[in-house]
Amino acid sequence: MGWRGILGFDFGIVQAPLGPDISGPELVAAVANSGCLGFLRAPDWEAPDHLRELIRKTRTLTDKPFGVGVVLAFPHAENIKAILDEKVAVLQVYWGECSQDLVLQAHRAGVKIVPQVGSFDEAKKVVDVGVDGIIVQGVEAGGHIIGREGLITLLPRVVDLVRDRNIPVIAGGGIVDERGYVAALALGAQGIVLGTRFVATDESYAHPTYKKKLVDLERTAYTDVFGRARWPGAPHRVLETPFFQEWRNLPSDENESNQPVIGYSTIHGVEKEVRRFAGTVPNATTTGDIESMAMYASAGVGLINEIIPASEVIKRLVEGAQSLINKQFAA
Incomplete structure (x- = not known):
């Protein structure tokens, strides 16, 4: 699957669902075309028709799989139905209960489901409902933060929790370059999720x-x-x-x-x-x-010093992590 592939993608790199609509079809498609997992962000209100349009527009820009992120704190039932009807590759959920019923709905539609958690207790609640992966968010993350623990202490605890369950753990919070990628791998993660680094790309819909x-x-x-x-x-x-x-x-x-x-x-x-x-x-x-x-x-x-294409972000992460491990740590 390539360098640290997860969930069927070539590389263990995930582009976070950036709100309110910063991660639009252009960014998500660019990430998908580079062999990684990109997430659209669902509206924070019920808008199933608009969400279907976003998904379908993304599919005109890539033939690779991608996902949609949903904040469960806001009305979402019709949006999730649209996502499952469209059979995107991955549903990411955040800030609410990832119930067993929701997991079963996703799996019946052939969609993988990955909750984002910010604490060990939250992680314990989702491991038994059959999720396909867990994103662990440290307090270093940008945007809304559900927990108060640092990634370097929270991540290995969650990795240990799921060690025998075949659930990939994806690390997020303050990671922007290959050094953060390698550090997350050293702590037991199988992939990383980046938000801010992808906001600062040519394809992002940010002002x-x-x-x-x-x-x-x-x-x-x-x-x-x-x-x-x-x-x-x-x-x-x-x-x-x-x-x-x-x-x-x-x-x-x-x-x-x-x-x-x-x-x-x-x-x-x-x-x-x-x-x-x-x-x-x-x-x-x-x-x-x-x-x-x-x-x-x-x-x-502070480690971001230029606006570059999303594909270049990914290239630098993959090649940089390979080089860092092979040259600096192999001995």
């Missing part, structure tokens, strides 16, 4: 200003400043932009609901207002005060 900030800035913060009303109790890691530094101590009783509109964005085909402190990152359609919007990024963002 150009967002991409530039990922190159220019190198500090992140774990916070709950953005999106408190829409998604309460969902901390996240963001770039320390000048806007965030000014408002990082936002009083706990403040949220985006009574804030001014600072821009507009078309998200999954729907035009939406963007209010100050909203948790919506700017995509390619976004207008307004881009600098004052949320910009999710992992703790490894």
Whole structure:
């Protein structure tokens, strides 16, 4: 299967489902065409027809398998039905219960299911329901973070938990280059998932200003400043932009609901207002005060110094990891 293949893919590299629609068909197809697993992101509302269109558009750009990610904290039943009807390769679920019934539904449709977890207890809950893999997210990850443990301590515990169950473990959180890839393999993972590194690619649907900030800035913060009303109790890691530094101590009783509109964005085909402190990152359609919007990024963002094609990200990861192991560790 090639270098550290997982779940039937050539390489053990996964492109995270980047919200709200940053990982569109172009990015996912580019990742799939490079032999890796790319994820579309389902809308955070019921939109089965739109989701089918996304899946079908992706299939016009690649004949390779790919997946769709769903946040279970939001309405999702019709979206999951559309995903299973379309028989994508992998369903990724996050921030909610990955029930045995959901696993059975996926398997009846011929779809593999991989939950993302942020704690050992969460991992224990999913191993017995027949999942096809587990993504372990460390607190170093960008975007919304479900746990509070660092990847280097959480990952080996989950690997030990599933050692005799033939469930591949995929590591995520702060990984952007071949050194992170090799470190994850050393801790027992069979693959890695990257979000921020794929946001900073030519094919990503992120706004150009967002991409530039990922190159220019190198500090992140774990916070709950953005999106408190829409998604309460969902901390996240963001770039320390000048806007965030000014408002990082936002009083706990403040949220985006009574804030001014600072821009507009078309998200999954729907035009939406963007209010100050909203948790919506700017995509390619976004207008307004881009600098004052949320910009999710992992703790490894300081290692990103250029915007490159997704295929080049993958090439560097694969060749770099092979070289690192063969030249530096083989002896």
